[in-house]
Amino acid sequence: MPKRKRASVYILRCADGTYYTGTAKDVAARQAVHNAGQGAKYTRPRLPVRVVWSEGPMSLTRALRREYQLKQLTRPQKQALIRGRLVVKPLR
Secondary structure (H helix, E strand, O other): OOOOOEEEEEEEEOOOOOEEEEEEOOHHHHHHHHHOOOOOOOOHHHOOOEEEEEEEEEEHHHHHHHHHHHHOOOHHHHHHHHHOOOOOOOOO
């Protein structure tokens, strides 16, 4: 039986104060890739970035669904989630 792929969901705070949500097998390694200018096009002009929230690991499918769900949040909702003042139930 093949091993299931695992991933985590993370939110980065960019140097300009904006947020970026993504999925990675290793969040710390992915942050290093972003900060090396090799990450997402969105983060390249907004370096450095730092992880302000993460969740997982979970199945890759579930992580991608969760990423989509979190990307739909407004900025104030993301800030509340990061501060632990908002609970967003994962999609099934």
